[in-house]
Amino acid sequence: MSIIQSIDVKKWYGDFQALKGITMDVAEGEVLVICGPSGSGKSTFIRCINRLEQHQDGQIIVDGIELTNDLKNIEAIRSEVGMVFQSFNLFPHLTVLQNITLAPIWVRKKSKSEAEEKAMELLERVGIPEQADKFPGQLSGGQQQRVAIARALAMEPKIMLFDEPTSALDPEMIKEVLDVMKELAQSGMTMIVVTHEMGFAKEVADRVMLFDEGQLVEQNTPEEFFNNPESDRTKLFLSQIL
């Protein structure tokens, strides 16, 4: 049973075609890693999944709901899909705890105490409960990204999207974020991860994809993808980054 279905999705920025017909699906509980060079359309694609970008042709169906211009569908899908950004995008005027409880209180209509209890649980899970009352600007990059993960999880999403979550981090901090993501993957969350962390892909992913120039070049299990790449493009890519 696939939870995300994408059929021939196309997207243009002006005259430039960013996505040239992506057809794929993701099963429930699957961890999918998308890699590829910059400008290959991988970020654009996962941003289409929760409608931060609009696709112009094709179909995207998330958890049985098709993404159209209907605002109700978009809001329904966004509350099912959590997203973690490259630049964290925490709300700088709110404390860590407020960042996490904001959406559960206003979108899920939870009571404040219930939301805070859940938020503390999540902060415990990502390993920084002691930072709850600080502002994002007072945290390190790795801590901020973990708060961002907790914020997305607070909505109890079925799917988590990660848009290059470690690219803006110092090497030392990458590990603490990846550890949280590994733990999340093991708990059975459906995840789509755009990343250059091949170690993470090898260890955690169920499937790895390569995007290039707006096209899905190759997809396979991590063992096959890294050891027996089929296309030349994949071989070239792997030789450059490994």
Added chain:
Amino acid sequence: MADNVNIQESPPEVQFAGVNRWLRENLFSSTGSAILTFVSIGALIGLFRSIIGFFISPEREWTAITYNLRLYMVQAYPESDFIRVWITIGLVMGLLGLTWGFNSVNEKSSLKSTGTTLMKVFSSLFLLVLIAPTSVVIDKVEGTVVDVFQQELRIYLLAVLAGLILVSYFIRTKLASQEVSKDYLNIGYVGLLVVSIWLIKVPTVTFDSSNVRIEPDPLLPLAASTKNPWTALYLLLVVTFFIGRYLNSKNLTSFKRILPVSWLLTPLVVVTWIYRKPDFTLSQITTLDLPVILGFSAIGYLVINYLNSEKLMQYQRYFVYGSLIIAVVVFSLPVLRQLKLLFFLLWILISVAPTIANSKESARSLFIVWSVAITILILLMRGGTSETLIVVPGSSIYGGFALTWVLAFFGIAISFPFGVMLALGRTSSLPIIRIICTAIIELVRSVPFITWLFFGSVMLTFFLPAGVEFDEVVRAVVVTSIFSAAYLAENVRGGLQSISKGQFEAADAVGLSTLQRISLIVMPQALRAVIPPIVSQVISLFKDTSLVAIVGLFDLLYIGSKVIPNQSQGANFLGTIQENILFCAIFYWIFTYSFARRSMKIEKRLGLGER
């Protein structure tokens, strides 16, 4: 080695290196800077000497101000109705005390900072007395020199001030570790002000029984006729402060909501009921207002409870459009103004009720808010639209500082939400709204404020339906707020542009609706970024209220520049324009400067998240 890793060194203590070194490093670091220092100190002393000379010169008729303080404050407001003014101030004082006490965090302040402040004040006064001129030239042509400051008085004052400096130095050094509650300290400061209006005596004009001015002017306490009410108000402030603190300790969360609502309502109640004397009969309320209130409450009840039912939900769009058309039609009909407003409110209720009242509980609270709001609104309008029974010469019962206050307060209060809406409209993705808002902003900004005032005063009547006419003050308020809103909108738009795209995306990604995104994420950050320009705009609005004199209103500055310098009956103050203008300047400065100081504190507090 490993043991050394965790040793934290404390930074070297910065010690004050002594006056000599400070002087050498900061004022006399080179020949050039030494010359500059001497020249500027000399210039400053010269400037202050001439300013002090101006103040204490026998030519100055300061009685023009002490005698006319009442005129400055409320202009021609009749003395028999002064109790209304005092009730107004009393309401504000009471609320101020409650808010202060309720929000008091019991902050302690060391006496060191108090001592430092006192020392700065007394040292400045000491210096001023020291450099004050002994004599001034009063006739530039003949060069007549008059003694104004006797040497004995100077020495006496210097001795007193030196004593006070010593006392504050003692507080600063010996009692530095003592801590006192900041609240008590502030109560004490205000108390000093109240004591000073009893003790400080100023020359005042008085008349004998046959209405002849008594010479020389006797010295009377600063607020001779108002010191009793002021003292009572001070006591009210202190009492309400403690009540507020008591309520806070009881943890009354509902009071937290009542307070801001009371602040919002107070000015409305003041201008519609208390400051005027509305002319109406009780039967008007029972036969006209009560049925309207009950009727609209009932309609509201139906809307809130039944519009979101399955059956009617699909027609919601038609209800919204229908009620809008009804509201527009009613607006153009010659009916009570109350009804016109209510139908518009009903339209808003119909548009938002289905989304807000999604549970039994929220439907109930929305119904309560609706009924209370329309009740208050109807009663306020009953007071505000009735004729006032207070008879004053001139076009308006508001004058002097009361007028300045009304214009500034309502100007700011109305222009703020309006300006924010204009800014949002201008950045909206909906083309019609964007074009309308851009047009309003550009049109309002490109015509001078005075022109708009004339427009409001002379031409507005042509554009309103027949029979609708507003008071001159209301027109001035409307014009001021619209003008200020256009500028505010541009400031806010600047703030909106400073919000990164990532914030919008993050808000979208967690599923916030557009309204939530704007009110919870975008606006708080945007407004925080533009506090400095908004504050300077508020300050300039406060000062620009003086321009309403041009359409015949008697504001503070007009009284100072035109009315008092032309008083020739009774006390003769012909030509006292210098004194009066100076007084107005100081008066404006006190308000705007304290406002700027306050906003600096707010900025500091809000800046916390940005670190």
